[in-house]
Amino acid sequence: MNPELLEQWGSLGANGLPYPIPVHPQLVHLTLGLFIVAIAFDIVAALFPLDKNLFKFLAVPVTRSSLFDVGWYNLLASAIITFFTVAAGLFEVSLAVPLADVSSAWGLHALETMIMHGVGGVIILTLIVAMTVWRGFQRYSWRKDMARQVQWSYLATGLFVFALMFAQGTLGAHLGAEFGVHVTADQLLHLGENPNQL
Amino acid sequence: MVLFAVLCDVIGYFTKNSKLYEVSWWNLAFATISIFIAVIFGQIEAGLAEPYAASVSTLNAHTVLGWSLSVILAVVTGWRYVIRLQERPQLPIPYLAASVLLVGLVFVQSYLGSLLVWVYGLHSIPVVDAIRGGLS
Numbered sequence: 001m002n003p004e005l006l007e008q009w010g011s012l013g014a015n016g017l018p019y020p021i022p023v024h025p026q027l028v029h030l031t032l033g034l035f036i037v038a039i040a041f042d043i044v045a046a047l048f049p050l051d052k053n054l055f056k057f058l059a060v061p062v063t064r065s066s067l068f069d070v071g072w073y074n075l076l077a078s079a080i081i082t083f084f085t086v087a088a089g090l091f092e093v094s095l096a097v098p099l100a101d102v103s104s105a106w107g108l109h110a111l112e113t114m115i116m117h118g119v120g121g122v123i124i125l126t127l128i129v130a131m132t133v134w135r136g137f138q139r140y141s142w143r144k145d146m147a148r149q150v151q152w153s154y155l156a157t158g159l160f161v162f163a164l165m166f167a168q169g170t171l172g173a174h175l176g177a178e179f180g181v182h183v184t185a186d187q188l189l190h191l192g193e194n195p196n197q198l
Numbered sequence: 199m200v201l202f203a204v205l206c207d208v209i210g211y212f213t214k215n216s217k218l219y220e221v222s223w224w225n226l227a228f229a230t231i232s233i234f235i236a237v238i239f240g241q242i243e244a245g246l247a248e249p250y251a252a253s254v255s256t257l258n259a260h261t262v263l264g265w266s267l268s269v270i271l272a273v274v275t276g277w278r279y280v281i282r283l284q285e286r287p288q289l290p291i292p293y294l295a296a297s298v299l300l301v302g303l304v305f306v307q308s309y310l311g312s313l314l315v316w317v318y319g320l321h322s323i324p325v326v327d328a329i330r331g332g333l334s
Binding site for chain 2: 015020021022025026029030033034037040041060061063066067069070073074077099102176177178180182183184185186189190194195196197198
């Protein structure tokens with residue numbers, strides 16, 4: 001953002017934020033963990049005729065419906081928390097002062113990376129919410145009385161979103177680890193100071 | 199996953215929704231496998247980090263707590279496995295207390311890891327360049 005506008009904040013830390021650790025990279029772990037567990041358990045539950053003997057072998061009692069419960073409740077929690085992930089991301093990107101003279105491992109500059117990561121975040125939030133609605137219809141209406149609660153196309157969409165999340169996560173990692181966005185030590189080095197003063 | 203497992207336990211405890219206990223157990227079981235992968239990668243990357251003086255004590259604390267958490271989490275999951283086999287209608291209070299303590303440790307560990315990345319910038323390009331340039 002414009003350095004003069006940033007001064008309106010008054011007391012920002014060396015990392016460009018009014019607090020030491022950015023919030024968005026914390027919340028995104030909840031988004032990812034909950035979503036990945038949701039899809040993974042729906043896959044295990046959908047393939048239950050194949051994998052139920054493995055649970056028996058491990059002496060872990062299991063019911064197919066409880067595996068689908070994990071798929072549903074984890075997805076629901078992921079959809080809720082991701083609104084906060086995106087909100088925190090938008091706030092923190094608005095205070096970002098990336099290093100301008102470098103390009104990332106993907107050959108992108110900071111501004112392109114920020115825009116792609118921002119648009120990507122909104123797209124993924126939309127997909128997670130849409131999948132939650134889709135999953136809800138399957139669970140409570142369309143497939144209510146079926147042994148397999150989810151459609152194969154739903155699981156395929158979930159795997160596709162994994163791929164989007166991988167790309168999105170890499171762009172976000174570039175913002176922190178290569179462009180130094182909100183990394184205190186990187187910003188100190190950029191100012192010519194020693195991070196050992198931390 | 200641990201956070202969501204404990205959240206499900208607490209909601210399940212007050213709403214008496216036993217479905218949520220199952221959701222909690224499976225999240226915990228998944229977390230127990232995941233943490234070993236996390237610790238192994240953490241150990242490799244910590245070994246490659248060449249931390250500068252100010253960051254050393256935080257890295258040490260994060261390493262010790264990471265290994266400890268893998269053991270603590272495995273023990274809690276084992277405890278949960280036994281409770282689940284007993285098919286009790288409610289979770290025992292000592293178990294709930296231990297899992298709340300576990301959540302506390304997970305928060306401390308995330309805080310330490312965040313300090314390493316976002317404050318000390320370990321493995322970020324400018325810090326790596328500075329360390330190669332003689333920062334110690």
